[in-house]
Amino acid sequence: MKIDSVDFFYLAMPEVTTAADGSQDALVVRVTAGGHVGWGECEAAPLPSIAAFVCPMSHGACRPVADSVLGQTLDGPEDIKRMAAVVAYNSMDLLQAAHTWSGIEMALWDLLGHVRGEPTWKLLGYDKAYPKTPYASVLFGTTAQETLARAKEMRGLGFKAAKFGWAPFGDSLEGDIAHLDAAREGLGADGILLIDAGQIFGEDVDAAALRLDAMERNRVTFFEEPFHGSAYLAYGELSKRTKTVKTAGGEAAHNRHMAEHLIDFGGVGYIQIDCGRIGGLWPAKEVADYAVKRGVTYINHTFTSNLALSASLQPFAGLRDHTICEYPTTLQQLARDITLNHITPNANGEIIIPDAPGLGIQINPKALTQYAVDIEIKVAGKTVFSTPTY
Amino acid sequence: MKIDSVDFFYLAMPEVTTAADGSQDALVVRVTAGGHVGWGECEAAPLPSIAAFVCPMSHGACRPVADSVLGQTLDGPEDIKRMAAVVAYNSMDLLQAAHTWSGIEMALWDLLGHVRGEPTWKLLGYDKAYPKTPYASVLFGTTAQETLARAKEMRGLGFKAAKFGWAPFGDSLEGDIAHLDAAREGLGADGILLIDAGQIFGEDVDAAALRLDAMERNRVTFFEEPFHGSAYLAYGELSKRTKTVKTAGGEAAHNRHMAEHLIDFGGVGYIQIDCGRIGGLWPAKEVADYAVKRGVTYINHTFTSNLALSASLQPFAGLRDHTICEYPTTLQQLARDITLNHITPNANGEIIIPDAPGLGIQINPKALTQYAVDIEIKVAGKTVFSTPTY
Numbered sequence: 001m002k003i004d005s006v007d008f009f010y011l012a013m014p015e016v017t018t019a020a021d022g023s024q025d026a027l028v029v030r031v032t033a034g035g036h037v038g039w040g041e042c043e044a045a046p047l048p049s050i051a052a053f054v055c056p057m058s059h060g061a062c063r064p065v066a067d068s069v070l071g072q073t074l075d076g077p078e079d080i081k082r083m084a085a086v087v088a089y090n091s092m093d094l095l096q097a098a099h100t101w102s103g104i105e106m107a108l109w110d111l112l113g114h115v116r117g118e119p120t121w122k123l124l125g126y127d128k129a130y131p132k133t134p135y136a137s138v139l140f141g142t143t144a145q146e147t148l149a150r151a152k153e154m155r156g157l158g159f160k161a162a163k164f165g166w167a168p169f170g171d172s173l174e175g176d177i178a179h180l181d182a183a184r185e186g187l188g189a190d191g192i193l194l195i196d197a198g199q200i201f202g203e204d205v206d207a208a209a210l211r212l213d214a215m216e217r218n219r220v221t222f223f224e225e226p227f228h229g230s231a232y233l234a235y236g237e238l239s240k241r242t243k244t245v246k247t248a249g250g251e252a253a254h255n256r257h258m259a260e261h262l263i264d265f266g267g268v269g270y271i272q273i274d275c276g277r278i279g280g281l282w283p284a285k286e287v288a289d290y291a292v293k294r295g296v297t298y299i300n301h302t303f304t305s306n307l308a309l310s311a312s313l314q315p316f317a318g319l320r321d322h323t324i325c326e327y328p329t330t331l332q333q334l335a336r337d338i339t340l341n342h343i344t345p346n347a348n349g350e351i352i353i354p355d356a357p358g359l360g361i362q363i364n365p366k367a368l369t370q371y372a373v374d375i376e377i378k379v380a381g382k383t384v385f386s387t388p389t390y
Numbered sequence: 391m392k393i394d395s396v397d398f399f400y401l402a403m404p405e406v407t408t409a410a411d412g413s414q415d416a417l418v419v420r421v422t423a424g425g426h427v428g429w430g431e432c433e434a435a436p437l438p439s440i441a442a443f444v445c446p447m448s449h450g451a452c453r454p455v456a457d458s459v460l461g462q463t464l465d466g467p468e469d470i471k472r473m474a475a476v477v478a479y480n481s482m483d484l485l486q487a488a489h490t491w492s493g494i495e496m497a498l499w500d501l502l503g504h505v506r507g508e509p510t511w512k513l514l515g516y517d518k519a520y521p522k523t524p525y526a527s528v529l530f531g532t533t534a535q536e537t538l539a540r541a542k543e544m545r546g547l548g549f550k551a552a553k554f555g556w557a558p559f560g561d562s563l564e565g566d567i568a569h570l571d572a573a574r575e576g577l578g579a580d581g582i583l584l585i586d587a588g589q590i591f592g593e594d595v596d597a598a599a600l601r602l603d604a605m606e607r608n609r610v611t612f613f614e615e616p617f618h619g620s621a622y623l624a625y626g627e628l629s630k631r632t633k634t635v636k637t638a639g640g641e642a643a644h645n646r647h648m649a650e651h652l653i654d655f656g657g658v659g660y661i662q663i664d665c666g667r668i669g670g671l672w673p674a675k676e677v678a679d680y681a682v683k684r685g686v687t688y689i690n691h692t693f694t695s696n697l698a699l700s701a702s703l704q705p706f707a708g709l710r711d712h713t714i715c716e717y718p719t720t721l722q723q724l725a726r727d728i729t730l731n732h733i734t735p736n737a738n739g740e741i742i743i744p745d746a747p748g749l750g751i752q753i754n755p756k757a758l759t760q761y762a763v764d765i766e767i768k769v770a771g772k773t774v775f776s777t778p779t780y
Contacts, residue, residue: 018450022483025448045452045484047445047769048438052486055437056763058415060408061588062435085592088618092589093412094435095644095667096442096486198451199482202475228478230647233654254485257620264623265655277485373446376768379437 001034011371023335029103038111042103043276062093098254105280113358126318134327135161144178151186165196235266284315391424401761413725419493428501432493433666452483488644495670503748516708524717525551534568541576555586625656674705
């Protein structure tokens with residue numbers, strides 16, 4: 001079959017704040033081919049990502065993503081991999097292309113899964129999908145008291161693991177220690193405690209290292225994104241200074257190489273991949289294979305809808321020993337409403353990866369209208385993009 | 391003073407082809423502050439780069455570049471560096487932001503140079519600007535005969551050095567050897583011969599290595615971009631297999647770290663920086679400092695207007711021993727017309743870096759109108775971008 005259409009639905013909450021909450025807007029992608037439909041989601045700024053699909057060509061190595069996708073053949077996984085290589089080459093100078101392609105690639109796997117009646121993780125090469133232990137992904141409270149309350153709340157909801165992230169972490173050493181102690185106290189002695197610094201230390205290894213004692217005392221499992229996503233040497237330095245806590249990172253990787261370098265040069269113990277940025281599911285699966293070889297644990301990165309959540313679980317579905325997964329618990333209503341069905345922990349507090357065809361997620365048409373951000377892009381008087389209808 | 395405005399001029403030739411010729415369009419940036427004007431240029435896809443400036447915020451770590459620039463204080467170099475850090479942090483999830491910011495950063499240095507009556511290289515910390523030996527940057531001919539003729543032509547124009555690049559290089563080993571022999575023959579025994587593979591080998595080290603014998607026999611000085619810009623390990627492998635030829639790369643770096651990693655892990659002998667992509671002049675200057683420390687040679691990457699050319703020369707203006715510079719010779723008329731003055735080799739065939747204030751380049755207002763691509767972007771019924779007037 002041929003790829004007939006690619007549509008982008010830019011959705012947003014009525015108000016978007018400066019909170020580090022990626023569920024305030026969404027860029028959902030619909031692909032059609034041979035009468036079949038697949039859905040994906042870019043974890044990316046919507047308007048620039050749309051522009052990267054529809055923009056005029058600048059030259060042979062800076063072509064819009066559309067040129068490498070529309071009209072292409074899609075009969076099996078090899079076609080998706082082939083197209084990925086073409087996008088990478090023909091759009092090598094178009095930086096945003098990786099984010100745009102990520103949502104399309106995801107939709108192609110979903111579509112192919114529907115055609116074959118198989119879950120995506122099977123198409124990726126796994127025989128079986130193992131349950132994951134979700135960690136509740138939440139932001140730190142404004143005060144340590146709030147963090148304590150939030151940790152207790154997550155524990156009360158049945159989560160065995162929780163990740164606390166972003167501001168005010170990094171503001172002061174004393175404050176950070178208070179938040180770490182509060183998180184451990186609220187989560188209980190046997191909870192899995194994870195910390196996300198949101199790149200706050202730039203590349204200041206000493207500043208990040210000052211937090212290690214309190215982390216190890218509180219048995220933090222991983223210390224995520226202390227630094228700028230490309231600062232591998234800073235990661236490498238910090239990784240050498242830890243005793244029990246592991247460093248983690250990778251969400252900024254927009255190709256497979258970047259994630260592999262963070263493993264090899266940054267010494268991370270956990271590699272966190274956002275399928276909505278790295279170029280979709282296949283490069284993520286390649287990173288998962290690489291992590292296994294290097295003795296590193298793969299984890300999904302996701303903070304948007306359950307469509308993106310399902311996609312994020314596929315690349316390591318078959319890795320039995322890579323057990324924990326990110327599970328955002330404080331999503332905006334928009335992110336909940338995008339899908340008709342939802343992935344929720346079972347009675348054992350585990351996440352079962354869908355075994356329905358494709359990504360196993362049904363899109364809610366109403367949400368695509370209700371939250372739509374109306375966009376029109378004109379180039380030389382011609383409309384190259386306008387908000388699609390469902 | 392405060393930054394009052396940032397305007398983007400998207401210019402293009404009437405026809406844009408798939409040739410690897412980055413001078414077919416341009417994204418010129420004008421910044422005003424305190425009644426002064428500065429000009430820069432993004433080496434980037436224009437529409438997505440504009441979108442990254444004007445898009446709505448997605449969340450606190452995915453803000454439009456405008457939010458970190460407009461209204462900000464600009465009194466000295468430290469303000470530019472401060473703003474760069476703010477952009478990197480507040481737009482960490484907006485991939486295209488680095489390309490957008492690059493042209494703005496360049497314009498800020500130009501503006502500051504005008505205010506202080508000093509060339510930009512002085513503001514970057516150099517006492518003196520040394521002449522550079524330009525290499526003519528041209529594409530391979532379709533046949534070896536054409537490459538021979540092109541090499542002779544460049545030699546006839548007085549160039550002591552020439553770089554041949556892109557297709558059909560990589561199509562076949564025999565063909566590549568014929569092109570290499572032809573380029574050397576046309577350039578003469580004492581010419582400096584450089585080769586740019588345009589990432590054609592992906593990450594296939596063996597395929598690239600098959601060309602090394604013919605390169606060393608033809609005394610090629612550097613072998614540029616054999617691989618994907620992030621494939622540091624492939625670069626590292628190839629670098630180990632060379633005898634006299636050095637590997638070169640770096641144009642895809644969109645932050646300082648990426649260039650430094652290509653030096654440390656890729657083992658390149660020449661680091662090529664495009665100021666229109668890496669975040670402007672300051673990160674490029676930091677890479678130049680790093681290259682000096684590591685015994686690596688810094689070179690500009692540029693294939694657009696003389697505004698971008700001047701900008702590209704500033705970060706290594708004061709490095710006496712880093713003598714060769716890229717000098718595009720087959721620019722489209724658009725790229726010539728953007729500036730009123732031009733940088734041309736002197737009687738010795740050398741490039742003298744401008745010592746007029748700022749980047750020392752005057753913009754041609756007529757070109758901004760003549761080549762303008764009319765753009766309109768509407769979000770929720772409100773126009774967030776329309777083509778500015780000069």
